[in-house]
Amino acid sequence: MGLLNVGTGKFFVSDAGNVGIGTTSPAYKLHVQNTGGASSAKIGYSSAYTDNRLFFGDGSYVWVGEYGADDRLSLRGSSMSLQTNGSTGSAGQVLTADGSGLCSWQTPSGGSSYWTLSGSNLYPNSTTYNVGIGTTSPGYKLQVNSPGSATAIYAYKTIASGDEAAVMGVGETRNYGYLGGTRATASEPFGSFNYGVYGRVQNTGWGGFGGMFYNTSGNWAALAGDASIGYNYAGYFSGNVRVTGAFYDSYGNAGTSGQVLSSTGSGTQWVDGGGSGGSYCSGNVEFGTYSSTTRLYPWNAYYNYSRSTSLLLRSELPGCDGGQITAIAVYVGTAGSHNFTNMYIYMQETTLSNLSGTWYGGTQVWSGSRTFNTTGWHSFTLSPSFRWDNNNLLISFQHGYTGWTSNYPYFRTVSTSFTSQNYGYSDSGLPTPSYTTTARALIRLTFSGSRSGGGDRYVYIMGDSTWSEPIYKNGTARLESGRANVSFDDVFVSKLNGNAPTVVVTPMGPSNQLYVAEVDATGFSVVENHGTSDVRFNWIAIAKHKGYENPQLPAEVIAYDYNEKISRGLHNDSDIRTDGEGLYFENDDLIVGVHPSLIPDPNFIALKEEFTENPGKRSFREWQSMFGSYGKEIGISEEEYNRQIASAQPEEAFFDEYGNQIPPEWVEEFKAEGVQMFSYEEAQERRKQAYIDNARAMKKAQDPEFQREKEEEHRREIEKHRKDDHRNNETGKTGNIAPDAKPEGEK
Incomplete structure (x- = not known):
């Protein structure tokens, strides 16, 4: 039935109030159904297709409300477009809201528009793009940054x-x-x-x-x-390359403890240290890189005595294993004309890794005098040479007595991470090097290339009035396929007298008989008899020292009074009450006593101490004149002197007329108000004058003549008052009483 039926289902209203268009059984409040034709429904203000605001086409459905579990709007169709603001957009664009409810087609700032997926291949659309994973600013075609300990690429x-x-x-x-x-x-x-x-x-x-x-x-x-x-x-x-496991040579061997990797010319081989190609240091080895300069160590020319010690760690050796030290050098950064005398160098091994403020000393390896009047390395040949074996190395320096000067040199230093240097200085005696620092003297050591050698060994064979001096050199080497060639170093060769030395070899493992096949002034060869082993062997070469074939003892040693001079000059350890008188050479003569240049002037020492304690006591010119009277210089310029004096002056103080100091915070206000203030010198002068004036007054008061003068002055004063009173009485002036007035009580 229905409430309304127009045109047999063209427009129908059901009993339930549902409206149907094209159907007589509407299931919804508005139910539009097309049984054929182009369109189901069209809402617009003209018949033009482009003016439609909402269009329902054949085979397409628009659902508003629940269609599926989560659908609010469902569009279906084999071909459909979405237009906004007159545009359907371009390929790759997306519909983007502007935050005010309006939408438009926009190209995204990233995403799929920069990539192409072709089958299973995904690649950027441009060859100029860099790809970043874990970073927003890749600098390479592919850059992967991984935070923390995560694996970056697997x-x-x-x-x-x-x-x-x-x-x-x-x-x-x-x-x-x-x-x-x-x-x-x-x-x-x-x-x-x-x-x-x-x-x-x-x-x-x-x-x-x-x-x-x-x-x-x-x-x-x-x-x-x-x-x-x-x-x-x-x-x-x-x-840097770090190897935590074994390191194998060309023969597949990992070597043993203490061996070093040596070149065979066509490969590598582990060999024992000290052999022909061992690990002993050879030539010059510098310890550290220059960073600054100092005049305080290793020797300090500004004081009569100085001591210092430098610590070298074994780990600082550049890939070698110590050995025989034949020379040491220090680097002078600024030259000085001062002549150091009574200089000493000592060496010893130590387990210390940091220095303290103490004197270490050690084995004396050099003594003498030196002037560092040029910049660069200054070398000292050791006598005897020193063997650096296993531990760290202490090198101690000492000088004194030497008259101090201001013409001191500056030595270069290196920066270390440990306490590697100490030093001390004094004018009155050898000091304890109590100062410590991590800035060590720049030092260069010269090694012979073996554990014992560059170090020539001298054997003195004494007899009657003649003696001889053979020298020897030893070392360790290894056979290669049953043969070895050993060359002597240049130092040893230069001391030979031209003849071939005597060479003895001793094998250090199982082998056939070894023998010296050839030997001359430059080296020797060793051969294994019918063998091809690689056994190690020790060797020693002995020869006469060139120039000492017929040596003579020095004249002073064979002089008749030599023993007497030695007895007087040297200290007798069993005599604790007296000291030796001392010895020195002058004009090739051995003289008993102390050299005059070594005796300090006590007056000059006192002057120097006075200058150190109170330089402002005198002007620079006065100090310069007093130092010059001893043939010395102050050691600093006038500009530096004035700067030191100015920095030592206290803040200016002010005093009142009674000598009381005015608090510093009051001074500016008193100046503004015009309050009278006095400097320290002015206040002291006023105080002194007050004492003098008081003393003079007391002294004058005790003088009889002064007392008579005072009495006479007092008498004259009394007489004057009497005359004044008499004159007043005659004129009727009696104090404050009027001439006609009568005294009280008078009738």
């Missing part, structure tokens, strides 16, 4: 067969500084295998990375390289 490949790799790089010609290579083939060095990482430098590229990480099967290395393709290196490292 590659895993399930190997099937053939030449496959989890990571593979291909480098073209002339590449360097890259991981690159080509697939391995059966003809290549490593054959056809499966790799974690494989790389090889092609053609003549240099400095690249070529090698592989091989799987755990087979006798292969974790990292291998081959340089036979080009002309450079299988591996090149510009930086």
Whole structure:
């Protein structure tokens, strides 16, 4: 039935109040149904298709409300478009809200519009793009940043067969500084295998990375390289390399404790230290890099005596193992004309790793005099040489008595991370080096290249009035395939008299008989009899010292009074009451006593102490004149003197007329108000004058003549008052009483 039916279902209103268009059984408040034709429904203000605001087409559905579990609006159709603001957008654009309820088609700032997915390949749309993972500013084609300890890149490949790799790089010609290579083939060095990482430098590229990480099967290395393709290196490292496992030589040996890796010319071999190619230091070794200069150590010319000690750590040796030290050098940064005398150098090994403020001393290795009047290295040849074996090294320096001057040199220093230097100085005697610092004197040591040698050894054979001086040199070497050649160093060769020395060798392990096959003034060769072992051996060479074939004792030693002079000059250790008188040479004569230049002037020492304690006591010119009377200089310029005096002056103080100091915070206010104030000198002068005036007054008061003068003055004063009273009475002036007035009580 229905409430209304127009045109047999064209417009129908059901009993339930539902409106149907095209149906007589509407299921909703408005139910539009098309049984055929182009459109189901159209809402607009004209018939033009482009002016429609809402359009329902054939085969398409618009659902407003619940259709599915979460649907609010559902659009269906094989071809549909969405237009906003007159535009349907372009490929890749997205519908974007502006925050005010309006939408428009926009190109996204990232996302899929920058990428292309082609099958299973995903790549950027431009070859100029850099890709960043974990970073918003990649500087490379692919940059991966991983926070904390997370792995940045992990590659895993399930190997099937053939030449496959989890990571593979291909480098073209002339590449360097890259991981690159080509697939391995059966003809290549490593054959056809499966790799974690494989790389090889092609053609003549240099400095690249070529090698592989091989799987755990087979006798292969974790990292291998081959340089036979080009002309450079299988591996090149510009930086530190750390090896936590064993390091094998060309023969597959890891060596034993104490051995060093030596070159064989075509490979490497672990050898014992001290052999022909051992690890003993040779030549000059500098300890540290220049950072500053100082005049305080190793020797200090501004004082009569100085001592200092430098600590060298064994770990500072540059890849060698110590050995025989034949010379030491210090570097002068600023030259000085001062002549140091009574200089000494001492050495000793120590387990200390930091110095304290004490004197260490040690074995004396050098003594003499020196002037450092040029910049650069100044070397001291040790006598005897010193063998640095196992521990750290202490080098102590001493001088005195030497008259001080201001023409002192400055020595270069190096910065260390430990207490490596101490020093001390005095004018009155050898000091304790109580000052410590991490700035160590720049030191260079000269090594002979062996544990015992550069160090020539002298054996004195005394007899009647003649003596001889042979020298010897020893060392350790190793046979190679049953033969070894040993060369003498230049120092030893220069001291030979031209004849071949006598050489003795001793094997240090199982071998056939060893013998010296050849020997001359430059070296020798050792051969194993019918053997090809690599046994180590000790050797010693003995020869006569050139120039000492017929030596003579010094004249002063064979002089008749030599023993007497020695007895007087040297101290007798068993006599604790007296000291030796001292000895010195002058004009080739041995003289008993102390050299006059070593006796300090006590008056000058007192003057120097006075200047140190109170330099402001006198002007610079006065001090200069007084120092000059002893033939000395002050040691500082007038400008530096004035600067020191100015910095030592206290803040200016002010005093009142009674000598009381005015608080500093009152001074500016008193100045503004005009309050009279006096400087310290003025206040002291007023105080002094007050004392003088008081003393003079007391003294004058006790003088009889002064007393008579005072009495006479007093008498004259009384007489004057009497005359004044008499004159007043005659004129009727009696004090304050009027002439006509009568005294009180008078009738």
